[in-house]
Amino acid sequence: MLRFENLSKRYGERVIFQGLHHLCGAGCVALCDENGSGKSTLLGILAGAIDADAGEVWVNGHSLRSATLEAKSALAYVPDDCMAYPFQTGRAFLELVASTKKTAVGARTLDLADRFGLTSHLEKRFEQMSLGTRKKIFLTATTLGEPAVVIADEPGNGLDAAARAVLIDLFKNLAKHSAVFFSSHDLKLARACEAKVASFADLGAGV
Numbered sequence: 001m002l003r004f005e006n007l008s009k010r011y012g013e014r015v016i017f018q019g020l021h022h023l024c025g026a027g028c029v030a031l032c033d034e035n036g037s038g039k040s041t042l043l044g045i046l047a048g049a050i051d052a053d054a055g056e057v058w059v060n061g062h063s064l065r066s067a068t069l070e071a072k073s074a075l076a077y078v079p080d081d082c083m084a085y086p087f088q089t090g091r092a093f094l095e096l097v098a099s100t101k102k103t104a105v106g107a108r109t110l111d112l113a114d115r116f117g118l119t120s121h122l123e124k125r126f127e128q129m130s131l132g133t134r135k136k137i138f139l140t141a142t143t144l145g146e147p148a149v150v151i152a153d154e155p156g157n158g159l160d161a162a163a164r165a166v167l168i169d170l171f172k173n174l175a176k177h178s179a180v181f182f183s184s185h186d187l188k189l190a191r192a193c194e195a196k197v198a199s200f201a202d203l204g205a206g207v
Contacts, residue, residue, distance in 0.1 A: 001025050001179035002046070002149045007055035009041055016041050020055070020203040028175045030190035031183045033199045039183040040080055040153050046181065047077035047151045060148035073101065076142040078152035078182075082134035086127035090118065090137045093126070094144070101145025109143045115166045116140060132158030139167060142174060150174055152182035156189045168192045 001024065008018035016038040022029075031039055044050035046057055048064050048071065057064040060074035084093050091105075094113075098105045113119060116136040126134060135158050142150050155171075156164055171193045174180050184190050190197050 001060055002181055003058040004046065005056050007042070007045060007057070008053050009038070009045065009050075010053055017200055017204075018054075020200070022198075022203050024179045024181065026175060026177055026179060028171055028180045028182070028190075028193050028195035030193065030195035030197050031181070031199070031203075032185065032187060032190055032197050033183075035185065037200055043077075043151050043153045043181070043183055044079070046149075047075060047079075048072050049077065049079070073145070074147060075149040075151060076144070076147040078135070078138040078142065078150070078155055080153040080157065082131070082138040084126050084134075087125050089123050089125055090129070090133075091122040093137060094122075094141055097141045098144045101147075103145050105144070109140060112143055112166070112170065113137075113140045116163055130158065132160070132163065135159060136163060139170060142170070146177070148178055150178055150180045150182075152180070154184060155182050156184060156186055164189065171195075 003023045005021045007020040009016040020042065031042070033039055041050060045052045048068065059071040062071035062074060064071040094105050094109065113122065118133070118136055118140065121129065121133050135155065139155060155167055159167060171180050187197065
């Protein structure tokens with residue numbers, strides 16, 4: 001479902017990473033490495049938000065480079081800051097994502113929003129929300145359109161214990177049919193999600 005080969009990225013003279021490759025089907029993979037190692041950059045590349053200097057990414061068999069629309073329609077992305085348009089409400093964001101996925105905001109999504117404690121926050125604008133609330137709205141959006149691949153950058157950031165429990169349940173359920181690839185500095189969270197833990201060294205080795 002998610003495959004990348006020979007991914008490389010540098011900023012100026014600094015090499016962030018090079019030659020990364022990985023293949024994963026349904027299940028969870030947690031990228032756990034030190035801060036500043038390039039985790040957010042890699043996930044941004046996998047989601048099509050950042051251009052790689054070299055290499056290729058395939059999402060559900062579609063090249064992110066040559067079949068961008070098809071690849072992006074098969075994935076859901078939860079960035080680290082989860083800031084959409086500042087003046088957009090949470091409900092409008094969910095409806096926009098649903099529209100791009102050619103679906104509607106249904107009972108499954110609204111139930112997850114309720115479990116996350118979002119019901120009273122959906123009419124707020126993103127600029128009015130805490131990081132945790134923004135994160136929960138983006139996580140809720142992963143239920144729209146049944147994505148084949150879910151990319152999430154530090155999904156546990158800003159979440160309290162109750163919301164982390166909902167996150168763990170969400171990822172374990174998504175992983176039954178989707179490839180869930182996320183970064184985390186929290187090994188406890190990764191293990192609770194029953195994720196395979198990987199580092200950049202592992203990706204370079206092609207595990």
